[in-house]
Amino acid sequence: MNMSRTNRPKGARQRLVVIGGDAAGMSAASQARRLKGPGELEITAFERGHFTSYSACGIPYWVGGDVDDRDRLIARTPEEHRERGIDLRLRTEVTEIDVDGQRVRARDLASGAESWTPYDHLVIATGARPVRPDLPGVDAPGVHGVQTLDDGQALLDTLTTVEGRRAVVVGAGYIGVEMAEALLRRGFEVTVVNRSSQPMSTLDPDMGRLVREAMTGMGITMVDDAEVTKVLTGDDGRVRAVATEDGEYPADVVVLGIGVRPETTLAGAAGLPLGAHGGLLTDLAMRVHGHENIWAGGDCVEVLDLVSGRERHIALGTHANKHGQVIGTNIGGGYATFPGVVGTAVSKVCDLEIARTGLREKDAHRAGLQYVAVTIESTSRAGYYPGASPMTVKMLAERRTGRLLGVQIVGREGAGKRVDIAAVALTAGLTVEQVAHLDLGYAPPFSPVWDPVQVAARKAAVAVREAP
Amino acid sequence: MNMSRTNRPKGARQRLVVIGGDAAGMSAASQARRLKGPGELEITAFERGHFTSYSACGIPYWVGGDVDDRDRLIARTPEEHRERGIDLRLRTEVTEIDVDGQRVRARDLASGAESWTPYDHLVIATGARPVRPDLPGVDAPGVHGVQTLDDGQALLDTLTTVEGRRAVVVGAGYIGVEMAEALLRRGFEVTVVNRSSQPMSTLDPDMGRLVREAMTGMGITMVDDAEVTKVLTGDDGRVRAVATEDGEYPADVVVLGIGVRPETTLAGAAGLPLGAHGGLLTDLAMRVHGHENIWAGGDCVEVLDLVSGRERHIALGTHANKHGQVIGTNIGGGYATFPGVVGTAVSKVCDLEIARTGLREKDAHRAGLQYVAVTIESTSRAGYYPGASPMTVKMLAERRTGRLLGVQIVGREGAGKRVDIAAVALTAGLTVEQVAHLDLGYAPPFSPVWDPVQVAARKAAVAVREAP
Numbered sequence: 001m002n003m004s005r006t007n008r009p010k011g012a013r014q015r016l017v018v019i020g021g022d023a024a025g026m027s028a029a030s031q032a033r034r035l036k037g038p039g040e041l042e043i044t045a046f047e048r049g050h051f052t053s054y055s056a057c058g059i060p061y062w063v064g065g066d067v068d069d070r071d072r073l074i075a076r077t078p079e080e081h082r083e084r085g086i087d088l089r090l091r092t093e094v095t096e097i098d099v100d101g102q103r104v105r106a107r108d109l110a111s112g113a114e115s116w117t118p119y120d121h122l123v124i125a126t127g128a129r130p131v132r133p134d135l136p137g138v139d140a141p142g143v144h145g146v147q148t149l150d151d152g153q154a155l156l157d158t159l160t161t162v163e164g165r166r167a168v169v170v171g172a173g174y175i176g177v178e179m180a181e182a183l184l185r186r187g188f189e190v191t192v193v194n195r196s197s198q199p200m201s202t203l204d205p206d207m208g209r210l211v212r213e214a215m216t217g218m219g220i221t222m223v224d225d226a227e228v229t230k231v232l233t234g235d236d237g238r239v240r241a242v243a244t245e246d247g248e249y250p251a252d253v254v255v256l257g258i259g260v261r262p263e264t265t266l267a268g269a270a271g272l273p274l275g276a277h278g279g280l281l282t283d284l285a286m287r288v289h290g291h292e293n294i295w296a297g298g299d300c301v302e303v304l305d306l307v308s309g310r311e312r313h314i315a316l317g318t319h320a321n322k323h324g325q326v327i328g329t330n331i332g333g334g335y336a337t338f339p340g341v342v343g344t345a346v347s348k349v350c351d352l353e354i355a356r357t358g359l360r361e362k363d364a365h366r367a368g369l370q371y372v373a374v375t376i377e378s379t380s381r382a383g384y385y386p387g388a389s390p391m392t393v394k395m396l397a398e399r400r401t402g403r404l405l406g407v408q409i410v411g412r413e414g415a416g417k418r419v420d421i422a423a424v425a426l427t428a429g430l431t432v433e434q435v436a437h438l439d440l441g442y443a444p445p446f447s448p449v450w451d452p453v454q455v456a457a458r459k460a461a462v463a464v465r466e467a468p
Numbered sequence: 469m470n471m472s473r474t475n476r477p478k479g480a481r482q483r484l485v486v487i488g489g490d491a492a493g494m495s496a497a498s499q500a501r502r503l504k505g506p507g508e509l510e511i512t513a514f515e516r517g518h519f520t521s522y523s524a525c526g527i528p529y530w531v532g533g534d535v536d537d538r539d540r541l542i543a544r545t546p547e548e549h550r551e552r553g554i555d556l557r558l559r560t561e562v563t564e565i566d567v568d569g570q571r572v573r574a575r576d577l578a579s580g581a582e583s584w585t586p587y588d589h590l591v592i593a594t595g596a597r598p599v600r601p602d603l604p605g606v607d608a609p610g611v612h613g614v615q616t617l618d619d620g621q622a623l624l625d626t627l628t629t630v631e632g633r634r635a636v637v638v639g640a641g642y643i644g645v646e647m648a649e650a651l652l653r654r655g656f657e658v659t660v661v662n663r664s665s666q667p668m669s670t671l672d673p674d675m676g677r678l679v680r681e682a683m684t685g686m687g688i689t690m691v692d693d694a695e696v697t698k699v700l701t702g703d704d705g706r707v708r709a710v711a712t713e714d715g716e717y718p719a720d721v722v723v724l725g726i727g728v729r730p731e732t733t734l735a736g737a738a739g740l741p742l743g744a745h746g747g748l749l750t751d752l753a754m755r756v757h758g759h760e761n762i763w764a765g766g767d768c769v770e771v772l773d774l775v776s777g778r779e780r781h782i783a784l785g786t787h788a789n790k791h792g793q794v795i796g797t798n799i800g801g802g803y804a805t806f807p808g809v810v811g812t813a814v815s816k817v818c819d820l821e822i823a824r825t826g827l828r829e830k831d832a833h834r835a836g837l838q839y840v841a842v843t844i845e846s847t848s849r850a851g852y853y854p855g856a857s858p859m860t861v862k863m864l865a866e867r868r869t870g871r872l873l874g875v876q877i878v879g880r881e882g883a884g885k886r887v888d889i890a891a892v893a894l895t896a897g898l899t900v901e902q903v904a905h906l907d908l909g910y911a912p913p914f915s916p917v918w919d920p921v922q923v924a925a926r927k928a929a930v931a932v933r934e935a936p
Contacts, residue, residue, distance in 0.1 A: 023917070058852060058912045072852035174911075318910035321917050339905050346909035355909055384526060384540035417882075419909045420889050420919075427906055428896030437807050438895055441814035441823055441887045442786035443642075444526045449491070449789050451888075 014041050016331060017104055017119035019094045019266070021047025022054060023317050024298025025125030026076065027324020028331065029086050035332025038085040044117055045086055046106050048093035051149045052078050057317045059152040060175070063159070064182030070149060097122070097270035099291065121293050121331050124267055124280060125324070128260035128299035128315045133170075137231030142239035143254045146179060155255065159186050164252030167191070168242045170228050172199030174347040174354075176257035177211070180220050181349045183255070191221040191249050193228055193242060202345060203408050204360045206375070207394050210410040214352040223249065260315045262300045275302040277313035284337040286327045295331065297323025297338075304340035307358045307405060307426055308367040314341060342426040343406075346416040353416035357423045358406030359396060370399040372463035378452035380414030382444035391415040395422075395432065395456040402431040402464040407453065421453045432460040482509050484799060485572055485587035487562045487734070489515025490522060491785050492766025493593030494544065495792020496799070497554050503800025506553040512585055513554055514574050516561035519617045520546050525785045527620040528643070531627070532650030538617060565590070565738035567759070589761050589799050592735055592748060593792070596728035596767035596783045601638075605699030610707035611722045614647060623723065627654050632720030635659070636710045638696050640667030642815040642822075644725030645679070648688050649817045651723070659689040659717050661696055661710060670813060671876050672828045674843070675862050678878040682820040691717065728783045730768045743770040745781035752805040754795045763799065765791025765806075772808035775826050775873060775894055776835040782809060810894040811874075814884040821884035825891045826874030827864060838867040840931035846920035848882030850912035859883040863890075863900065863924040870899040870932040875921065889921045900928040 016032055018025045029043050045052075053076040061067045081088045089106065095114065096105040103118040130145040132138060142162065144155040167183040169176050172194035183190045192199065192215070198208030199215060199222065212222055226244040231254060234240040241248045262279035264272075273281045273289045279302035281289045286301070288294040298320035302311040322338055329336040344357040364371045373396050381388040391411025398405055407422035409415050425435050435457035442449060450458070484500055486493045497511050513520075521544040529535045549556045557574065563582065564573040571586040598613040600606060610630065612623040635651040637644050640662035651658045660667065660683070666676030667683060667690065680690055694712040699722060702708040709716045730747035732740075741749045741757045747770035749757045754769070756762040766788035770779040790806055797804035812825040832839045841864050849856040859879025866873055875890035877883050893903050903925035910917060918926070 055850060055852070055912065055917070057910070057917075058850060061853060061912055066854050067852050316910060318908070318915075318917050322905065337905075339902075341907040344907045344909050345911075346914050347911050348913055353914075357907070357909070382523060382526060384523070384535050385529060386534050414885075416911075417885065417909055417914050418888075420886075420906075421892055423907055423909065424889055424892035424896065424898075427902070428892065428898065430892075430896065434807075434895075437790065438888075439809040439812045439825070439891055440786070441812050441825070441885050441891065442525070442784060443814050443816070443884075444523065444529055445816055446814050446821075446884050447786075449523070449525075449786050 013039065014120040015118060016041055016043045016121045016123065017117055018043065018045040018123040018125060019104065020125035020127055020298070021045050021049070021052040021088065021090070022056065022125065022127060022298070023320035024324040025123055026053040026081060027321050028123045028125065028295070028297065028327040029081070030076070030084065031325050031328025032331045033084050033086060035329065035334060043086045045081070045088045046092045046094050046104070047088065047090050048109060049148055049150055050090060052076060052081055052088065054149050055317060056147065059146050059149070060178035060182045063146065063152055063155055063179070064185040066185070070153065073149065094266060097266055099270050099272070099294070121295065123327055124288070124294065124296040124300060125298045126263040126266060126300045129263045130256055130260050131258040132256060133228065133258065135228060135231055137233050137239065140231055140233045140237060140239045142252065143231055143256065145256050146175060147260065158253050162252045165189055166250050167253045167255065168193060168249050168251040169255045169257055170242065171256065171258035172196065173201065173257065173259050174345065175259070177215065177349045178347060179255045179257050180215065184218065184220065184350070188253070191223060193223045193226050193244060193249060195225070195227050197224050200354055202356055203354070204394065207392070207408045207410055210392055211349070211352065211354055215349055218350050260299065262302070262313055264300050267296070267300070275311050277302055277311065279313045281311070284339065285330050286323050286338055287330070295327045297327050303338070306340040306342050308363055310367065312341070312343065314343065316345065342423050344419060344423040346419055348416065351412050353409070353411055353413065355409040355416045355419035356407070357419050358404065358426045360406060360408070361396065364396055364405055369405060371396045371405055372399060372460060372467050374456060374459040374463050376452070376456045376459055378455045379448055380411065381446060382448050385444045387413065389413055389415070391452055393452050393456040395460045397432040397460040397464050399464065399467050402433055402461060404430055404432050404435055407456070418451070418453055421451065432457040432464065436461055481507065482588040483586060484509055484511045484589045484591065485585055486511065486513040486591040486593060487572065488593035488595055488766070489513050489517070489520040489556065489558070490524065490593065490595060490766070491788035492792040493591055494521040494549060495789050496591045496593065496763070496765065496795040497549070498544070498552065499793050499796025500799045501552050501554060503797065503802060511554045513549070513556045514560045514562050514572070515556065515558050516577060517616055517618055518558060520544060520549055520556065522617050523785060524615065527614050527617070528646035528650045531614065531620055531623055531647070532653040538621065541617065562734060565734055567738050567740070567762070589763065591795055592756070592762065592764040592768060593766045594731040594734060594768045597731045598724055598728050599726040600724060601696065601726065603696060603699055605701050605707065608699055608701045608705060608707045610720065611699055611724065613724050614643060615728065626721050630720045633657055634718050635721045635723065636661060636717050636719040637723045637725055638710065639724065639726035640664070641669065641725060641727050642813065643727070645683065645817045646815055647723045647725050648683065652686065652688065652818070656721070659691060661691045661694050661712060661717060663693070663695050665692050668822055670824055671822070672862065675860070675876045675878055678860055679817070679820065679822055683817055686818050728767065730770070730781055732768050735764070735768070743779050745770055745779065747781045749779070752807060753798050754791050754806055755798070763795045765795050771806070774808040774810050776831055778835065780809070780811065782811065784813065810891050812887060812891040814887055816884065819880050821877070821879055821881070823877040823884045823887035824875070825887050826872070826894045828874060828876070829864065832864055832873055837873060839864045839873055840867060840928060840935050842924060842927040842931050844920070844924045844927055846923045847916055848879065849914060850916050853912045855881065857881055857883070859920055861920050861924040863928045865900040865928040865932050867932065867935050870901055870929060872898055872900050872903055875924070886919070886921055889919065900925040900932065904929055
């Protein structure tokens with residue numbers, strides 16, 4: 001396949017332009033550089049913020065004080081990238097993609113100067129933007145998102161200077177619950193305002209209820225079924241409370257953790273194909289559909305869910321890194337694909353571990369799958385071994401075939417990463433009967449004699465046999 | 469298929485005899501009872517010891533004091549089994565299986581009385597016996613095996629009464645290293661005498677070396693390449709030292725952890741088929757080859773290794789429980805199989821976690837497989853997250869196909885159970901490239917952005933591509 005449509009002479013140095021300097025973009029740039037030296041490939045990367053290659057997933061732990069130094073979240077600094085021959089332009093925002101002209105327009109945010117940069121290959125890695133509801137007062141001082149390092153720094157500045165100790169987190173997805181922990185650790189009284197009836201809507205409600213109970217037990221005030229209608233400000237213009245239809249929740253600081261959407265404004269304006277979730281659509285090589293030399297990865301793309309066969313939007317650093325690796329390999333003349341996801345996610349609130357993979361009940365319905373669902377209680381280690389902690393495992397299996405469809409786990413230490421057993425089994429298309437037979441690591445300090453995931457699988461296998 | 473060859477009238481109550489009252493035997497009995505009530509199935513179980521359904525794997529933790537009460541290792545007591553209509557005969561040893569006559573002879577160990585019991589189905593679950601080298605002095609007081617609860621109690625009695633504080637462990641397999649930890653915790657100075665050059669010969673020597681270094685760091689004296697020639701006793705007849713060709717190691721207590729062999733004396737005498745490792749050979753339903761109504765499971769059988777395609781002997785409670793479940797289901801009129809193992813094992817010495825699955829280099833050689841092997845260093849959590857601890861992952865992949873062949877992990881907290889990712893991937897026949905793409909649980913407290921197993925898989929995939 002001819003990888004370039006340009007009319008430049010064969011053998012000429014190719015020009016790679018990357019939009020976005022975090023995980024996907026800089027992984028792509030680095031991997032391409034590994035395969036092609038500066039004599040073959042010129043790489044320019046635009047980043048509108050101050051940082052590159054940082055762990056956005058680590059922000060809650062920096063804000064909470066587990067990680068003491070912001071720089072520890074940075075995997076590779078701008079200087080390190082430049083040393084590898086990547087022309088990195090910080091505080092420079094791409095404002096237009098000219099697809100036909102194979103060039104991007106970028107603005108230096110300091111000077112306001114704009115200029116065009118031509119490309120042979122373009123990588124779009126514009127990430128996601130936090131959902132920032134269009135509410136009165138939402139831009140008031142003291143209201144924070146936590147998407148970027150800059151956001152994290154602004155929040156930390158507020159936390160260390162604000163006098164009051166009341167924090168409201170809006171949203172109870174994984175960002176919301178992680179920020180609830182971070183604020184608790186900073187000594188705040190935390191209220192989580194959640195539009196659903198349970199936190200963690202990535203779980204089924206019955207499993208979300210376990211999270212709710214645990215969070216309440218940690219002293220967090222959970223306000224459910226509540227839509228924020230307004231952010232109220234004081235005489236000083238700062239936030240003083242969050243209002244819902246039913247009440248007001250005093251707040252010295254507000255953290256928006258409502259979730260994120262693909263940041264595809266630029267791509268959309270350029271006429272590139274977006275999916276139902278607003279993310280860029282790519283093939284398995286991470287090439288934007290219909291555009292041989294435009295690639296996209298990370299939080300701005302949709303990914304194939306291997307269990308449901310549908311496209312999803314999942315903002316996770318681990319996918320972004322893999323996308324970048326795939327894109328860089330392909331641009332560098334190698335061959336790689338990103339086959340898709342099964343929807344694995346793990347998070348924690350203090351000592352509560354929460355994990356999920358595959359389909360929830362409503363996902364299965366939506367995909368047209370009939371299923372059985374079972375829930376079991378087990379322990380992280382042999383029951384008699386010190387530190388054995390309870391965990392709840394919910395498992396979905398397809399009716400008739402017994403194929404594993406999804407697993408949700410809520411427990412304490414040792415619960416979360418057990419979801420990997422199910423993630424691999426889902427990828428391989430194993431049945432719950434096969435999962436029950438797996439040869440998993442067993443010793444009393446590590447697991448009961450039947451791993452909790454297998455206890456669930458045994459029960460699910462019985463349910464499949466008994467289902468009409 | 470007609471499940472019984474007896475000439476008893478149809479519909480008559482069937483008689484199930486179980487030899488061995490631990491995991492496999494009593495799981496089989498319990499599962500059969502679940503499916504067939506006492507009116508349909510009479511169950512008699514013979515156990516020569518004092519206990520049933522206990523966790524032999526838990527003995528090191530009881531001896532070490534992590535588990536304070538022996539009874540916590542007992543999953544189900546004799547009384548509980550009897551309440552479910554199982555005629556359990558403790559302290560009763562089966563001395564002969566009369567295959568043609570479909571009966572077993574058993575001796576009451578207290579009275580010496582012998583009697584025959586007829587069966588329609590026989591379950592052989594005689595377990596394993598520790599290798600007890602035929603050495604002068606090996607039966608001296610103060611020399612202990614740790615195979616049964618009775619053994620554990622005898623050792624504990626010695627540990628709590630002996631005056632000296634020097635312990636020698638013979639053998640450095642998983643029992644040996646677990647007992648080294650237990651003895652350390654009891655305040656003993658521990659010497660491990662090992663005939664190999666590295667501990668944990670279930671690992672490749674390069675990985676065993678890491679275990680050796682860690683154990684030395686814990687204050688354990690490691691004596692390698694040393695064959696015990698004699699147990700030396702004092703004037704009181706008690707053990708006083710262990711002798712090798714090269715030296716003497718003073719010992720107030722000696723623990724034999726050399727490994728186990730299938731206990732198939734009875735089965736062999738009855739002419740039942742034994743494999744190369746001395747274990748009973750069964751089909752996938754756990755029926756002894758050539759004997760429609762004789763079943764066997766647990767530590768006395770050989771199991772199919774799904775990676776090498778060869779039979780192995782693996783003494784592990786998790787397999788024994790699964791075997792029992794399969795046997796009981798089949799005897800109870802259901803249908804179940806035990807498809808085989810991939811050789812997963814996990815153990816620990818103090819805070820060092822050791823795990824393996826699939827083939828070592830020498831196993832791959834022996835199976836006729838050509839492979840690449842890679843080793844990587846990574847961490848259990850994101851590098852910046854508190855408690856991130858280093859781990860070493862070694863991975864073998866088949867030359868050309870890239871199929872995953874084996875994984876070995878040595879690390880600290882969070883290292884061991886990661887082997888499950890590889891165990892499932894081995895079972896599913898995934899390539900290392902597929903492993904590198906797996907959608908595994910990621911968040912900074914749980915994993916780096918590439919799970920250590922995936923870091924190894926990426927490197928292995930490159931090695932496969934680059935291999936000639």
